[in-house]
Amino acid sequence: MKKDTVLSVTKSFDIRFSEVDSMGVVWHGNYAKYFEDAREEFGRKYDLGYLMMYDQGFFEPIVELSFKYKRPMIYGMKPEVELIYRPTDAAKIIFDYEIRDAATKEVFVTGHSVQVFMDKVTHQLVLYCPKFYEEWKQRWEVNV
Amino acid sequence: MKKDTVLSVTKSFDIRFSEVDSMGVVWHGNYAKYFEDAREEFGRKYDLGYLMMYDQGFFEPIVELSFKYKRPMIYGMKPEVELIYRPTDAAKIIFDYEIRDAATKEVFVTGHSVQVFMDKVTHQLVLYCPKFYEEWKQRWEVNV
């Protein structure tokens, strides 16, 4: 794997009727769910799931989350979410997101998230990079 | 307190924009939140809160929940939810609900829920009435 290799997942999904607001578009807060779905898909694809990390002694709360809404998404559309892993030296997990029409690739929303590691017992922030995460980076040849 | 005394709470609430669907009315699944708000208010008023019961060794999953939708509820309305405790000999917590316009008392939704007790450690159903619940019934003179 070369330095410029990128870890990413793309997942198509259906909009739920309950996710559409009275303006007829997906309520802006619901995009946090689609982003989370993409993180879970990433976890499955690259073996970095919540339950595995919990078994390793950590959970990974989100400390930063941002959205830029480009176009409204309407019930009946067929969107997909792409998540791109952004390598970092810090004890963080950083992702960029894009939600777009699966067919036309027209972009609806972009986003960004930062997660840190917390000790599952003490609930203290972990400032060093957990060993399992270092090994995970090596396994997937993630270079910063 | 007489046999026909009723334990109940009434709580007014605001409809959230995110709770309204593309038909312009509160999405039917969101009423479960209003019912839960009412149960929490009941727990505060009558000292039967989730955290207290958890400290006593139990949680109280819902095993039955039903709704009858009479009229749609629209963003901007001022509703209230009333919860009525239904005494029972069984190891259960049973409530009836009514959501209505706070001013006109026009009814939007009625409902019913049944909760049982589970041991917080073993996650097993508790078939007997927990001691704290028996004492709570005596304290509030709840007769079946």
Add this chain to the structure above:
Amino acid sequence: MKKDTVLSVTKSFDIRFSEVDSMGVVWHGNYAKYFEDAREEFGRKYDLGYLMMYDQGFFEPIVELSFKYKRPMIYGMKPEVELIYRPTDAAKIIFDYEIRDAATKEVFVTGHSVQVFMDKVTHQLVLYCPKFYEEWKQRWEVNV
């Protein structure tokens, strides 16, 4: 199609992290979303979607909804929801639901819903069976 033929859909789905409550199980109110997903899948399979019916001049609010919770559903499980159409002479759409483990068929939740027809312009209840619904029943040979 014989009189005892049943219209139904089965759809596997993933539990979202955000759908799990602090007891570690799917929050009871979220099952309304899974039921709705099943209705949408049914609409796609049998050509009875919300948008089609809206074009015909109607929407179909839920007037009754009930749940029986058999076992808790835990993050990481692989569930499926089955929806069964219940024929009726009335101007109603009636469904039964079952959510279960996709592999073991262990049942988590069962449910029932009743929908009526409303005129999309007047927002009045429609007491007769809309023509498109009668034709739909004939097309699928749904006998009461």
Add this chain to the structure above:
Amino acid sequence: MKKDTVLSVTKSFDIRFSEVDSMGVVWHGNYAKYFEDAREEFGRKYDLGYLMMYDQGFFEPIVELSFKYKRPMIYGMKPEVELIYRPTDAAKIIFDYEIRDAATKEVFVTGHSVQVFMDKVTHQLVLYCPKFYEEWKQRWEVNV
């Protein structure tokens, strides 16, 4: 009103049981609801509500939204949300947010949102400042 006067609202609120995730803390996506509650409160206090603006011919989709999560918020806490209006020459509505413990003022989350104006009929972005918004600014002596 002086140039340095600030329009703001502060609103205490209860955490719903359904808003807490399996880590025992408020799920990060739910803060979008608390922010929206604050915007609605602001709209009521300063006469800038969704329905009023809709009557004027506009809706105000969010185009940017960001969160910084400082500390987890736990079920049973008594939080408050403060919203501060940020004056701008642009045809935008800009808010900063802070969610904190109502008693200790310990900060849980900060945030930022940007809304634009869309024509309710054409659904086109409105690049000029709507007249009602200019008048609203004058009325409240909002200086940029």
